[in-house]
Amino acid sequence: MAVREHYLHPVGRGAVYVTHRNARPRVDESAYIAPTAVLCGDVSVGAHSRVLFGAVITAEGGPVAIGSNCIIMEQAVVRGVPRHPVQIGDNVLVGPHAHLTGCVVEGDARIATGAMLFNGARLGVTAEVEFGAVVHVNTAVPPGMAVPMGWFAGGDPAELVPPSNWERIRELMGPLDYPGTVFGVSRGPGRDPAMPDIARRYARGLAMHRYDEIYDGARGSETRP
Numbered sequence: 001m002a003v004r005e006h007y008l009h010p011v012g013r014g015a016v017y018v019t020h021r022n023a024r025p026r027v028d029e030s031a032y033i034a035p036t037a038v039l040c041g042d043v044s045v046g047a048h049s050r051v052l053f054g055a056v057i058t059a060e061g062g063p064v065a066i067g068s069n070c071i072i073m074e075q076a077v078v079r080g081v082p083r084h085p086v087q088i089g090d091n092v093l094v095g096p097h098a099h100l101t102g103c104v105v106e107g108d109a110r111i112a113t114g115a116m117l118f119n120g121a122r123l124g125v126t127a128e129v130e131f132g133a134v135v136h137v138n139t140a141v142p143p144g145m146a147v148p149m150g151w152f153a154g155g156d157p158a159e160l161v162p163p164s165n166w167e168r169i170r171e172l173m174g175p176l177d178y179p180g181t182v183f184g185v186s187r188g189p190g191r192d193p194a195m196p197d198i199a200r201r202y203a204r205g206l207a208m209h210r211y212d213e214i215y216d217g218a219r220g221s222e223t224r225p
Contacts, residue, residue: 015039015051017217020059021208027217028068040212042080046070046090061205062102067092073113076100081182084119095131101182103135106143115147119181129153136173137181 014035017025023042027033031045034053041059045051046068054075057064062080067090072078074096080086084102088094092105095113102119108126111117115129118136124143129135133147140156147153152161154172161168180186183198 013217015217017215019213019215021061023059023063024215025057025217033217039217061208062086064088067107070094073098081119089125112149118178136176137178138176 015033016038018038018040020041025039025041025043025045027039027045028047028049030047032050033039033045034051034055036053037051038056038058039045039051040057042063043057043059044064045066048068049066049070051057051072052074055072057066057072057078059080061082062085064078064080064086066072066088069090070088070092072094076094076096076098077100078086078088078094079101081102086100086103088105089107091108093110094100095111095115097114098111099116100111101117103117103121103123105111105117105123106125109123110128112129112131114132116134117123117129120138121135122140123129123135124141124145126144127141128146129141130147130149132150134152135141135147135158136152136154138156139154139158141147141153141158145158147158147160150163152163152169153159154161154169154176159172161172177186179194179198183194183201185194185197185201
């Protein structure tokens with residue numbers, strides 16, 4: 001027999017909720033959002049999920065959808081971006097200081113402390129990314145695969161490379177096109193450095209935060225930051 005749970009306190013009392021690009025976070029009543037956590041823009045958090053202290057979940061032009069029974073631990077950053085929304089399935093653990101941008105995590109997965117998943121990456125069901133490991137852009141980690149501590153995963157399907165093999169990492173990174181995927185800028189032979197263009201593009205996009213409004217997640221009232 002199902003037992004109905006009663007929630008006596010508002011979701012995320014003390015957390016920072018931000019309206020961004022005319023979109024508000026949506027949080028299931030059974031979820032917990034810690035004080036000092038930040039939810040910004042088109043973010044959804046599913047049933048019984050937990051977002052802990054200092055975590056930042058932000059929709060920077062792309063939505064973020066977090067499933068049920070997920071745990072986003074302290075100081076983790078989850079960022080949805082244009083062309084690459086974030087989708088996190090059910091029963092996913094994201095460790096402290098992990099960084100997820102524009103990726104898909106299919107479910108029943110673990111992303112350990114300090115791990116990084118980049119734009120266009122996909123983590124299969126029951127896969128694991130260990131401490132400090134990197135899943136590069138446009139990389140598919142098959143179901144059940146574990147990316148070892150500090151290793152690099154690149155390609156579709158992912159090839160796992162130890163950090164000592166920098167030459168092979170560089171070979172894999174080239175065709176995956178990090179600057180084109182993340183910033184929309186490609187560097188060809190003889191071209192000027194891309195960083196000035198990247199910085200200007202980023203600054204223009206982030207200027208949209210000038211119009212954000214912080215609101216009380218419990219009451220729904222908005223105030224200018």
